[in-house]
Amino acid sequence: MKFIRDSLHGNLKVDEFEVRLIDTPQIQRLRRIKQLGFTYLVYPGANHTRFEHSIGAMHLASKLANHLGLDEHQKKMVRIGAVLHDAGHGPFSHVSERVIPYSHEELTSRLVKESLLGDILQEAFDLKEITQIIRGEGSLGQIISGDLDVDRMDYLLRDSYYTGVAYGVIDVERLIYNMVLDEHLMLKRKGVQAAESMLLARYFMYPSVYQHHTTRIINSMFRRCLLKLMEMELVNPEKIYLYDDADIISAARAQEGYAQELITRLDNRSIYKTVYSLKLDEVQEPHRLFDIPPGKIRELEQELSEDLGVGEEYVIIDIPEYPDFQEMSTLVAINGDRKKLRDISSIVKALNVARFDHADLCIYLPKEYSDKADNFPFNNYIPLEI
Amino acid sequence: MKFIRDSLHGNLKVDEFEVRLIDTPQIQRLRRIKQLGFTYLVYPGANHTRFEHSIGAMHLASKLANHLGLDEHQKKMVRIGAVLHDAGHGPFSHVSERVIPYSHEELTSRLVKESLLGDILQEAFDLKEITQIIRGEGSLGQIISGDLDVDRMDYLLRDSYYTGVAYGVIDVERLIYNMVLDEHLMLKRKGVQAAESMLLARYFMYPSVYQHHTTRIINSMFRRCLLKLMEMELVNPEKIYLYDDADIISAARAQEGYAQELITRLDNRSIYKTVYSLKLDEVQEPHRLFDIPPGKIRELEQELSEDLGVGEEYVIIDIPEYPDFQEMSTLVAINGDRKKLRDISSIVKALNVARFDHADLCIYLPKEYSDKADNFPFNNYIPLEI
Amino acid sequence: MKFIRDSLHGNLKVDEFEVRLIDTPQIQRLRRIKQLGFTYLVYPGANHTRFEHSIGAMHLASKLANHLGLDEHQKKMVRIGAVLHDAGHGPFSHVSERVIPYSHEELTSRLVKESLLGDILQEAFDLKEITQIIRGEGSLGQIISGDLDVDRMDYLLRDSYYTGVAYGVIDVERLIYNMVLDEHLMLKRKGVQAAESMLLARYFMYPSVYQHHTTRIINSMFRRCLLKLMEMELVNPEKIYLYDDADIISAARAQEGYAQELITRLDNRSIYKTVYSLKLDEVQEPHRLFDIPPGKIRELEQELSEDLGVGEEYVIIDIPEYPDFQEMSTLVAINGDRKKLRDISSIVKALNVARFDHADLCIYLPKEYSDKADNFPFNNYIPLEI
């Protein structure tokens, strides 16, 4: 038995087998991956890592597993699933994920298979079964990654703790104690309010933290930098789970050219300006925004750069992240029946619309070129009916 | 006016002039310097940076300056002093400081003089005067760096918040509201208990955090790595305030040899073992321990490596940090008289002795060589009477 | 200068004049009035009082007044307004308010006029002007009692702190820093989210705390007890602001009969059972529920008691509190224009409907009679179309 001191959840017990997994280079690497990418440039306390989040998720997985009455082997699997669920994340977590052709779940599976992790797991588990849980598949997998998973509970609490934005302070116990496992992980009727509250916590965290305007610019700048490194084959997207944050930063610093320029700007917080913003509610079919292929965006950027008369690399068009709130379809057990959360909660129903309130397509330019954008007819370039 | 959201102190106001200073590359660099070096390998939440600490110290400096009734110009100087007081820190803060031939206060002065910071400061202040405050000199300087300074108040609170070790949770308001400035920054009688409590907070943080056994090993490994890079002239100690944590890490990773080996061990948390420990209370003149010159230590390490039959680089002798508690001589104003804190508080008097309780000289070896140390007569090598 | 230590907001400064007001028997009485009535029988920590809430509101009033740039005299008025705003509350706060023929604002004005408070206030203020502020009238009054007042900010935070229900943890600073005073106290556009979040905090606190099912039963029992004491002229509703919680409790204990029986049940947590519940969404014109006059309810209770064959005193029909969310019409300043919050926020719009989700008319009986209610046609007695 060993203890890990978590700043949120206190002293957390880990057994010997878990220590062996945690002590692999693959899990230790997560100590060097920031949970929220470059958000620390907006909220200076946001330096927390995927490592502490993974340990925290393990702790909540235990709590939920205990409440659900799982057997010892199932509990063990669920704990391990939580520790490993983010092992495939690339540097700066979700920031890099958007330019990598694989999801972090996909990469986690691959990493487990080809590394020491798989060998250790095989000693205690059926590798296929545990991999499914890590990926969030099956009913046990839903504990790790489902509509109401421990991943989300932990990151909301943790991101609030480190950013100082209180919106994510959710009532984890009320949520956990109102869940049942009956094929699906479901809510009891009494838990509806706790679930509403968690959904709203996430909703409020979007514009304040996850999609904070400045964060979006910074992350876009970094992604552009990373793409450059990938184009130059200095970073291999197939093995993105082998790099840590410092690797990418030093690769960019070492490369004389545009990647270096971008990393220097980030270091010095010399951030691009927003020269155009198109709010989704001004658009006729807003959902189509999320379907525009990256190649098309790239083309538009080039067109714009020519017409604006600035270097090709300086124009960034930024599509916001799709505000995904799958919890809306969480099942609620009501008198033997099962209903979707959004069908019984008027608040959740409203969120379904409101979640697009803060979404906008933006165009960024370096500060020194931003006056070129004055009176420029950006609307003509946007492939959406306004 | 701008706000910076601090996870500890909330929304902190900064004025335009302060924003200009904060937005320099010199202060932005502090976002990339971990406050507690490699402590995150022991307490996974300890990823906080010198940047947030500097902003937090500025906030407390304001509070104290207001309480003391300083005028607007003095308040401004004190705030700026707090923001800049750590600007000269090298990567991983105090960890690197021990192998650099200058204190971070010395380096801060130098950096201010030769960088943009000096130019900006000169617009509003007498450069000599403000530099003294930044260095903690004069009565206003004592607010920044003295016996009961805002630096210490902030770091105790902050290190507790991020490590999850509650010992550092001190009562800052009680302390501040019981201070007076009369040539010296002094305590009122009613503040004695708050000061005792802050001293004890630091005392308890030593073995749990600052001089935690594992942290000491890790930091020793890193210092050895940094020395190697300095010997190879890959890092310039004269300009250590130009590097951030990632610079040193990537320099070590790039260098094939011992520096790379050490950084890989740190990455993978493959930590040296303690093969010998000499507690100070077993030594006849314990204070002499802190006077052993670094060169002497280096010689002993070489001798040991030969006699143990392990590579010269693998033996680390670690002298603990001197447990400095200058607050003990804080002046307390009692009926027109001034007494030293340690002369009126039996608790503080006891601390004067107790602070050495946890100090020991240690010798570390890589795990794979640690059996060579069995029954080895380390005592014979130690230049202290036992 | 004196300090009051508040468990939420820390050390709060009060000046000499404020101390004189706070030290009157009228304000000291608030130390003996529970903020949330009998909620401590559901959440054991909810023993906090109107006194600490009033001091906390004063602190937030200062913060808001500073942000709005009020002059010294205005600030002083606003602080005093906050301290006094609840002085007229009767025992157990809002619980008694529902059976008293005056609002607590009305009673506060009366108390100020006829007590020492008025005399002291007159030394520094125009009595009419300050009374308006205390009552929440005029633009300065809106700081104390308006759509986005400091009263509400403090009680949400405080009730969360003491009940342990996190829903009320709101971001007070973000709210305050996004308010403007331009005839009306209004929100800036950037503050919309903070306001949405505060509204939702209140919305979630309703079923969990303020209108928690058990709390509603307990409060109904107490009101019945208090009515009895008023009927017997043992308590004078005209002077309800002279009593504290203990006065009513001991009056009830001393009176042999139904009042004593009820207070004994409350003491022993022997709580009535809900034998009937009519959800508002099953009713055709739900708003009419809140218009049923108390006399009509009393008649129905008597009818029911006869037909159920239980003592007249044992039937309680409980109409829920009207879920008032005036903040929905808070003005938001948008490009020189003013819009209502509910017109620009889809979340707030949804709340307008959702707030009735948890409301129901209930009928309670002592446990020992509750089987008499089996299959009883309560619906026939309810004066609402179902």
Place this chain on the structure above:
Amino acid sequence: MKFIRDSLHGNLKVDEFEVRLIDTPQIQRLRRIKQLGFTYLVYPGANHTRFEHSIGAMHLASKLANHLGLDEHQKKMVRIGAVLHDAGHGPFSHVSERVIPYSHEELTSRLVKESLLGDILQEAFDLKEITQIIRGEGSLGQIISGDLDVDRMDYLLRDSYYTGVAYGVIDVERLIYNMVLDEHLMLKRKGVQAAESMLLARYFMYPSVYQHHTTRIINSMFRRCLLKLMEMELVNPEKIYLYDDADIISAARAQEGYAQELITRLDNRSIYKTVYSLKLDEVQEPHRLFDIPPGKIRELEQELSEDLGVGEEYVIIDIPEYPDFQEMSTLVAINGDRKKLRDISSIVKALNVARFDHADLCIYLPKEYSDKADNFPFNNYIPLEI
């Protein structure tokens, strides 16, 4: 299974048997007994009750029992022991205890025997065995009431939470995880620091909270009032565990005379003044102070009242509480040996002396008579060599 929401420890599970005990009038009464007596007149948030403390102690007892590896029956006893350990407390807890001829432990035993509690306990336990645990006897009893008991852990945390004085924030987990049960409840070597820290927490809480100067005056006034009620046989000290706070308050209010005067002063915070203070370090044999019999004090008060020319009831001589720190003799298991904490910790050794630093004998008079005390030779009346 039921949950009780504790504002400190979160959602706490209680089983059916425990609910039955908790729902007795004897345990429900604790909801109406303030944990810290009249401390709420100094720290307005200190309204917490013996009830929540008892539930909190039960929670910590579980944690400790789990860590110690107790069997299910033992765990159950320890939990029940914690819930009941304070059942015998009189109104305002320790404040009344000093004028009652029995300790609260003694009264708890008596209450258990003669009430419903005993009947319920007998269904599941040997009554003698469980009573011993409740009283803190035997090795299991030490968990409830010993040198390092859960009672103390809970009250330090809880009193800090409600007063807002951070000194009591201790590291309960570090403490619990470093305890062993081997006939005695003992500390492991690694837990010494956590124990030192808890001792210091208590030490700092004494002058700030438990023996705060104003609190001492208020409590003395209340004790005088209670004594009066006992003399008049309006309160029966033999059955003090049948009264709650409101009972005593209303008895005093109803009695025209000195008891009423005192309760009115307390209500209005019209507090006696200290006219004389004798610090223990000015006395030759300070320990003798605690041996002066109450009768002797009473005599001195009468003498003083005559010589000062004030009514007999107005003079209060207040001996401080003996600063008991039994934890100093806590056993620490070191390499098979057992040592006392104070023998291995220089901090604890220092506390042994320092704990008397803040102790003084005081004399109080109503404000309106306090000038009679000017230049009065109080020293001559004190039965101690100075």
